[in-house]
Amino acid sequence: MAGKVIVLTSGKGGVGKTTSAAAFAAGLALRGHRTVVIDFDVGLRNLDLIMGCERRVVFDFINVINGDAKLNQALIKDKRNDHLFIFPTSQTRDKDALKRDGVGRVLEELKDSFDYIVCDSPAGIEHGALTAMYFADSAIIVTNPEVSSVRDSDRIIGLLASKSRRAEFNLEPVAVHLLLARYSPERVRKGEMLTLEDVKEILSIPLLGVIPESESVLRASNTGTPIVFDEESSAGRAYHDAVARFLGEQREMRFLQPERRSFFRALFGRA
Amino acid sequence: MAGNLVQGAVFTVMVVRAGMLRDPAFEHELAEQILRSPRFFLNAPVVLDLKQAAEFTNQSEFVEAREILRRHTLTLIGVQNAVPAQLEAATGAGLASFAPNAPQPSRSTPREPTRSAMPAAAAKTRLVTQPVRSGTQIYARGTDLVVTAAVGAGAEIIADGNIHVYGALRGRALAGAGGDVDARIFCSRLEAELVSIAGHYLVSEQLPPEQQGFPVQIALVDERLTVTRN
Numbered sequence: 307m308a309g310k311v312i313v314l315t316s317g318k319g320g321v322g323k324t325t326s327a328a329a330f331a332a333g334l335a336l337r338g339h340r341t342v343v344i345d346f347d348v349g350l351r352n353l354d355l356i357m358g359c360e361r362r363v364v365f366d367f368i369n370v371i372n373g374d375a376k377l378n379q380a381l382i383k384d385k386r387n388d389h390l391f392i393f394p395t396s397q398t399r400d401k402d403a404l405k406r407d408g409v410g411r412v413l414e415e416l417k418d419s420f421d422y423i424v425c426d427s428p429a430g431i432e433h434g435a436l437t438a439m440y441f442a443d444s445a446i447i448v449t450n451p452e453v454s455s456v457r458d459s460d461r462i463i464g465l466l467a468s469k470s471r472r473a474e475f476n477l478e479p480v481a482v483h484l485l486l487a488r489y490s491p492e493r494v495r496k497g498e499m500l501t502l503e504d505v506k507e508i509l510s511i512p513l514l515g516v517i518p519e520s521e522s523v524l525r526a527s528n529t530g531t532p533i534v535f536d537e538e539s540s541a542g543r544a545y546h547d548a549v550a551r552f553l554g555e556q557r558e559m560r561f562l563q564p565e566r567r568s569f570f571r572a573l574f575g576r577a
Numbered sequence: 578m579a580g581n582l583v584q585g586a587v588f589t590v591m592v593v594r595a596g597m598l599r600d601p602a603f604e605h606e607l608a609e610q611i612l613r614s615p616r617f618f619l620n621a622p623v624v625l626d627l628k629q630a631a632e633f634t635n636q637s638e639f640v641e642a643r644e645i646l647r648r649h650t651l652t653l654i655g656v657q658n659a660v661p662a663q664l665e666a667a668t669g670a671g672l673a674s675f676a677p678n679a680p681q682p683s684r685s686t687p688r689e690p691t692r693s694a695m696p697a698a699a700a701k702t703r704l705v706t707q708p709v710r711s712g713t714q715i716y717a718r719g720t721d722l723v724v725t726a727a728v729g730a731g732a733e734i735i736a737d738g739n740i741h742v743y744g745a746l747r748g749r750a751l752a753g754a755g756g757d758v759d760a761r762i763f764c765s766r767l768e769a770e771l772v773s774i775a776g777h778y779l780v781s782e783q784l785p786p787e788q789q790g791f792p793v794q795i796a797l798v799d800e801r802l803t804v805t806r807n
Contacts, residue, residue: 460712460729464710
């Protein structure tokens with residue numbers, strides 16, 4: 307087995323990288339793919355909270371990089387899905403602990419037993435983010451429909467094209483996908499947010515999915531449940547669609563129109 | 578500072594073989610040549626090549642040579658390939674000494690060096706086919722830059738020549754970076770943060786709003802950047 311390394315990255319913080327990494331990894335696992343999701347945000351460990359496994363962390367990514375623990379000691383098996391594993395990071399160390407050789411070695415080892423290795427990148431364009439993207443085969447650029455996020459995404463796409471291992475060794479370039487998160491059709495309609503078309507035009511990379519802004523995402527984060535386990539949530543369904551598209555399925559984009567809220571609007575709303 | 582008093586520069590100078598001045602047909606041929614392109618020869622500097630002209634040894638002969646050339650609007654400024662005695666006489670006549678590495682005229686009339694010279698091979702245009710992402714800098718040294726994709730906000734493209742962007746220009750574009758005031762910037766959609774030609778620049782808010790989002794070209798006219806719709 308030779309697993310594929312997927313990095314979720316954005317440049318800008320707070321756009322939904324960790325939420326998306328958790329949802330994407332869980333979505334892959336729900337489709338039967340053996341998946342591990344790794345937290346690269348050394349010192350600001352969050353993925354374990356989002357995945358609801360924070361009370362089971364013993365060893366972490368840095369311990370394994372340094373050879374202080376074995377891989378199977380550090381990997382945490384998800385309680386909801388047998389195909390899903392969480393690889394937490396250290397909260398006490400900093401990004402300098404991410405030695406490139408060590409990270410590469412651990413990823414190679416993971417490739418033997420997993421189909422997909424989902425890397426949750428820290429924000430920024432410094433060592434942590436660069437290390438998270440370096441070994442990627444695919445990248446999912448998590449972007450919000452606002453100008454600063456789009457510009458930072460553009461920067462990250464440029465770095466993937468120049469600073470990744472694939473770029474360095476002149477291999478086939480990292481496959482880059484756009485995931486537009488926290489999209490509010492209502493606010494787009496009011497002109498408060500960039501439209502999907504604007505973002506696609508500026509970044510000009512293939513669109514993997516549009517995740518609607520949804521209160522259910524916050525609830526899911528706080529209860530440590532990846533949003534894809536919530537079948538009711540529009541955001542959860544949008545992540546399922548994105549995973550399906552990543553795996554090559556054709557699916558219509560959903561949740562691009564404002565939801566009809568009232569009976570009155572249902573009667574007289576625009577077609 | 579002395580560094581400011583003396584500056585180096587390179588000029589194109591015509592070279593006349595001294596022996597030709599003794600040729601009776603010389604003045605006539607020279608006059609004909611000058612008639613064909615009088616502006617090119619007007620006050621043009623001339624260096625007298627003394628190779629195979631050992632007879633030039635008197636100061637008065639250099640003065641006379643200067644008079645002949647002066648009649649044809651040319652200015653004798655110096656000599657080359659002078660032996661020490663000739664050099665002394667030439668210096669006495671107020672002429673400078675030039676190194677003997679200038680091209681030798683092969684015909685009996687002076688040539689137009691800059692016009693008859695073969696054109697230098699054109700520098701290869703720098704072609705970029707991928708979007709220029711934010712934070713990226715591209716410099717087309719000594720040539721033009723053609724981008725067949727968008728230039729993102731926060732990206733910087735620089736060329737010593739012209740810049741062409743077949744896409745939206747959202748970042749910075751600096752043409753004529755080496756000082757070429759004739760360089761231009763062309764783009765399919767103007768949304769630039771900054772445009773500059775030969776050091777003259779406009780930032781986004783100085784760009785005419787009615788041109789934003791349109792295909793334009795930007796040129797330097799009378800030391801002012803002008804934006805015109807393509």
